[in-house]
Amino acid sequence: MIIVLTGAPGAGKGTQAELLAEKCHYRKVSTGDSLRKHVKEKTKIGQDAAVYMDAGNLVPDDVLFEILLHEIGTKKDEKIILDGYPRNVDQAKTLSDKLAGTHAVVRAIHLDVNKDQLTKRLSGRRTCQDCGASYHIEANPPSSEGVCDRCGGQVIRRSDDSPDKVANRLDVYENKTKPVLDFYKDRGLFVKVDGAGSTQEVFNRLKNELAAACGG
Ligand code: AP5
Numbered sequence: 313m314i315i316v317l318t319g320a321p322g323a324g325k326g327t328q329a330e331l332l333a334e335k336c337h338y339r340k341v342s343t344g345d346s347l348r349k350h351v352k353e354k355t356k357i358g359q360d361a362a363v364y365m366d367a368g369n370l371v372p373d374d375v376l377f378e379i380l381l382h383e384i385g386t387k388k389d390e391k392i393i394l395d396g397y398p399r400n401v402d403q404a405k406t407l408s409d410k411l412a413g414t415h416a417v418v419r420a421i422h423l424d425v426n427k428d429q430l431t432k433r434l435s436g437r438r439t440c441q442d443c444g445a446s447y448h449i450e451a452n453p454p455s456s457e458g459v460c461d462r463c464g465g466q467v468i469r470r471s472d473d474s475p476d477k478v479a480n481r482l483d484v485y486e487n488k489t490k491p492v493l494d495f496y497k498d499r500g501l502f503v504k505v506d507g508a509g510s511t512q513e514v515f516n517r518l519k520n521e522l523a524a525a526c527g528g
Contacts, residue, residue: 314384314392314407314415315522318492319423321481322434323507324514326446328423329395331515336391336522341383343376343396345444350379352441368472368480370399370488377406388414400488404495420496421521423507423514427482434478440465452511 315338317325326342333340347365350358357375364371380397392415398404407417425433436449442465447454454461458468472481496502505517 313390313418314394314411316394316398316407316417316420316496317423318398318420318489319507320425320427320430320485320489321478322430322437323423323425324433324511325395325423327511328515328518329393330446331511332393332518332522335515336519338391338393341380341392341394341397343379343383343399345395346379346383347371348444366471366477368477369484373400373402373406376403377410380407384411384415386414398492398495401491401495404492408499417496417501419503419522420493420501421518422493422502422504424504425507429508430482431478434473435475437470437473438467439470440467442466 317329319325326344329338329340329342332338347358347361351362351365352358357379361371361375376397376399384392394417398407433448433451436451438447438449438454439445440447440460440463443460443463445460445462445467446452447467454467458466460467472478493502503521505514505521507514
C-alpha cells in the first residue's frame with residue numbers, strides 16, 4: 313500500500329517521511345532524492361533532469377514514471393510512504409491506473425504549512441551533499457557547522473533553495489500540484505494534517521492519522 317505525502321516545497325515531507333521510515337517501518341520513496349542521486353551520478357536521466365530541477369520546474373512525466381517504477385519495485389505487502397509524487401493530475405492518474413493492482417494508494421496526506429513558514433524553512437535548509445540528510449540552520453542544525461552528523465559529508469544549501477528558485481517552486485506547486493488535492497478528495501482518500509509546529513509535533517499528528525486510517 314502507498315501513503316502519498318503531499319505538500320508545498322518545504323512543508324516537511326522529506327523530514328516526516330524519514331521519521332516514518334525510521335520509527336514506523338514504512339519504506340520511503342522520494343522522487344526528489346532519486347533525481348538528486350541521478351544528478352550526482354551524472355546519469356543520462358540526471359543530466360536531463362538537472363536543467364528542470366535547477367530552475368525549480370517539474371521534470372517531464374515520462375522520466376518520473378520510469379523512476380517511480382524502479383523505486384517502487386515489484387515487492388507487494390509493504391508500506392510505502394511516497395514523497396514528491398504525484399506532482400500533477402496526470403501523475404496522479406498514472407499512479408492509480410498503472411499501479412493500483414500491486415500498490416494501491418490508501419491515503420493522500422497533505423502537510424499544510426503557510427507560505428511564510430515555507431519560505432523560512434527553505435531559506436534555512438541545509439542538505440548533506442553526500443547522503444542527502446536534511447538540516448535547518450535554526451530548527452535542526454548539524455552538531456558541527458557544515459558537517460553531516462550522519463556521514464561526515466559537507467552540508468550545503470541546495471541549489472534550488474535560493475530565493476528566486478523557491479518563488480518559482482511555490483508557483484509551480486500552486487498551479488500544477490495543488491489540483492492533485494482535489495483528485496484525492498474526489499476519491500475519498502484525502503486527509504489534511506497541520507504541518508506547523510515542531511517536527512515532533514507534526515510527526516505525532518501524522519502517526520495518529522495513520523493509525524486511525526491504516527492501522528499504524
Ligand atoms: P523535492 O525534493 O520533492 O522538493 P520539494 O517538493 O520542493 O520539497 P522539498 O524537498 O523542498 O521540501 P520538503 O517538503 O521535503 O521539506 P523538508 O522536510 O526538506 O523535488 C525537487 C525537484 O525535483 C522538483 O522541484 C522537481 O524539479 C523535481 N521533482 C521531484 N519529484 C518530481 C515529480 N514527481 N515530478 C516532476 N518533477 C519532480 O523540510 C524543509 C526544511 O524545513 C528543512 O530544513 C527541515 O529541517 C525544516 N523543517 C521540516 N519540518 C520542520 C518543522 N516542523 N519545523 C521547523 N523546521 C522544519
